[in-house]
Amino acid sequence: MPETVRTVLRAPARPSAVAVAGLGVRLPGASGLSGLLAPSALRRFANEAPEHEHALAAATDAMAAASPRTPGAPGAGGSTATVWASSTAGLAAYAQTCADITEFGPGRVSPRRTAHSAFTAPVTAVSVRFGLDGPYLNVTGEQDAGAQAVTEAVRMLTRGRCERVVVGGSADTSAWRSRPGGDPAEGALCVVLQRHAPYGGGAAVRPVLRARTARDGIDAFVRSCLERLDGPPDHLVLSAPATDTRAAGARALLCAAPLLRVEERLGDLGAAGGVAALVTAVALTAAPGPLEQPGPRVLALALGSGNAVAVEVTSRRKGPR
Template sequence: MTATTTVTTTATTSAAAAVTGVGVVLPGLNEPGGLRHGPVAGADPVDPAALIGKKGLRFKDRATQLGLCMAAAALTDAGLLGPRGLLVPGDRVGVVVSSNLGNADTVCRAVATIAEENTGALSPMDTPNASSNIIASEIAIRFGLRGPNLTVCNGVTSGLDALRWARLTLRSGRADHMVVAGVEPDNDVTRRLTGARMVDGGAAVVVSRTDAAGAAAPRVLLGPSFRTEKLPDCVAALADAVPGPAREAAAGLWLGPDPSAVPPGGETADLSGWGDCSGALGLLHCATAVAWADSGRTEPVYALLGGAGGEASGTVWIPVERAA
């Protein structure tokens, strides 16, 4: 039997969805412009209380605290959150979180407690943190977001897949805005499980329908999105994704793939210096695309996640033309 490769796309033209807000939460960095320059030497770990206040952070795990910080920053940047709360109807704002190891420390601690003692020894304040959707749930509760609420934790492609789910939710008409956050904590448990230092932070964006009221002006448009069986097929699909003059033989910024896989004319950027980003990487790519557009660059940004021998997910962001 001859193997075939299927390319699945969520759109064949630029979708009616755009990034309208971004929040970056990393040691020493709280805006997307510095992502490509790598970690800030000597920076202290992020202090969530200094960013959003101590109220409501007690008993929250590290990943949830970081997720709340980046969601607050993205909602504020998008013009949806003011000093007195949400400025648009909460039932029209949803949440998608990408995190593969977000609450692994809580889960491991709970399992150890049960093994060493019994279920009665579990802390009633800590137990809710063992739920796999705790980050998305707490973001929704904190900011009154009553739209669809999802968590994606499917490995290396998780961040870009979360953006695809947000876009599909907008296209279905179930929401006008989606907060999409990618976050991973750095602790003894995550280091033991991965064998690497984790990013201890991440990024969130607000993706809005371009016809929705109440949001800030679009920063970048979400172009075509692909999911393929193999990485090279996704590279080829992305290279052909942007029609007309904007494409220019795939010129632009490529995030994620090996530099040797980038078509001629493309620039590359590597975010690996921040540590193992896991589920946060796709959202850090999106924040980098916003920074690229904010700097005045008009070429598309292509992001790709996946392994050479496995499934891949890719997305194109197209900078919005700004008036002179």
């Protein structure tokens, strides 16, 4: 039977690109952009911490990298929104709170734990800790949810709802994330996006397509993505559940472009995997090159249960220093 794909566009056919102002990476096997490009066997940190603390750590790094001197950076004026993706945020903390109330009684459990026991724990923690005054949005689901968080962040910027967005994803390794054939990992990644390009160039992010696909329709989805690009991609970054066999179709279709699979290098981050695909794409465009020359074009794909999201990352190289 022919492949089928039912496309549901969430943005204009040619949405505007926005600029990357800062990045934050807090993963057991990667502490910066370069670490995302090499496989790592580490999936957990040495010291156990709740998911919202991973989110805060990554957001701190991203906001520190987005200097206030950069137009549109945090602290440079204008509102800042927050968009965060997670598959099971708050569930582990909620389960522990319920167990503690049962064992010790309701009067023995601090009410301050309530915020950390909600599925909005990471986005709330980031927004409150840094006093971000724009709207905030929580996105849940599988790997596609992380890429959709990026798409929603771009839409907020292009529609003028804010001057910048702190967008990220986080994960823990609690029992809530165990699945057959999975390799759960913990950590967080964060990106500060803004409408204006930072001084000296940098990476630009443009949503390409969001669609609901049949299980055998991923090839048709990728073809649709290629038709929306200005040129063939130099790299493909893919994030999908370990049990998702559609990845093979994407690899075969784009055999001319090297494929980097997020889950093979970093483990299964759930919804945060979609954000990891974006940050990895930025890492691929960050290599030094001739000043003011275009860098690689990278297509980041994130697949979930019947959903697929694609984001394009390009850059204007800063050149060697």
